[in-house]
Amino acid sequence: MEGQIVDQAKKNVETIKKFVTPFFNLAVTTNVYGYHNIVPSGKLILTCNHRSDMDPFVIGNAFPRFISWIAAEYTTRIPLFRDLVEKTGTIPMAIDGNISIASIKKVQQVFKNGDVLGIFPEGHDYMVKNDFSAPLADFHHGFAAFSLRNKVDILPSVLIPEEETISDYPIPPLVRAFMGMPKEVCEIKKRVVYKKVNLVFGEVIKHQDYIHLPLEEGMKAVSMETKRRMGDLQKADFLKKF
Structure with a gap:
């Protein structure tokens, strides 16, 4: 039954x-x-910076494989998006760290199927700060736990804007509050709309390099290395290497 849902x-x-x-x-x-860095088959975790609600669509449009995205559970309260989540294999997950057994099973099923799990390690924190010239926000370590516990490599990527507009958030704060969104999300004032953007894929981070460490230590090491790699990918002179 699960396989039929994924296929659909x-x-x-x-x-x-x-x-x-x-x-x-x-x-x-x-x-x-960095298209050559994309692993053509097998289980994989794709990470990317998260500065716009357009990000999963930009990546999904360019990425050659099916991606099961992790999305904040509260996004399922947005009209239309709820249906999109259900129909596209997106996995809703609580942002308070209390991940449900159902969500974990869905993540494990992604890996069992040899598919790609897409995660934004910053969560919504970068957009909440609303400073779109700032460096990467602090990473949540959940993706690193998924990597080590399920023995899955990580493909780091970044979105680097060339042309974009910053406009008012389209949903009024009171409406967001009525929909049950977190307070910090209700207070977001601006959003990014891309016009021209660079999507850069880096070299895969091998889980084997960290599997020997105690889990907590390994998670921090994987998270730090992923953030370092993504920070390097963001540097303007990096694109000259391609």
């Missing part, structure tokens, strides 16, 4: 991409670097 989600994503991609590409120009 993959079909749904392909159908959406087929119809939406031409229009999306007219609105957003995406330049992809």
Whole structure:
């Protein structure tokens, strides 16, 4: 039964991409670097910085494999997005650290299927700060735990804007509060809309290099290395290497 649900989600994503991609590409120009670093098959964790609610769509549009995204549970309270979550294999997860058994099982199923799990290690913290010229926000370590416990490598990536507009958040604060969004999300004033963006994939981080460490120590080490790699990818002179 679980396999049928996943297969249907993959079909749904392909159908959406087929119809939406031409229009999306007219609105957003995406330049992809480091494409050769993308692992063509097998279980994988994809990490990326998170500065816009457009991020999963930009990445999903360019990435050649099906991605099961981790999304904050409260996003399922947004009209239309709830249906999108259900139909695209997205996994809602609590942001307070109390991850449900159901969510963990869905993550494990992604790896069992040899698919890609997409995670934004910053969570919504970068967008909450609302300073779009700031460096990466602190990382949550959950993705590192998934990597070590399930023996999965990590593909770090970053989105680097070339042209973008910063506009008012489209949903008024009172409406967000009524929908049950966290206070910090209700207070977000601005959002980023990409016009032209660079998507850069770095070299895979091997879980084997950290598996010998105690779990807590390994999680911190994996998280620190992933953040370091992503920070390096963000540097302007890095693109000259491609």
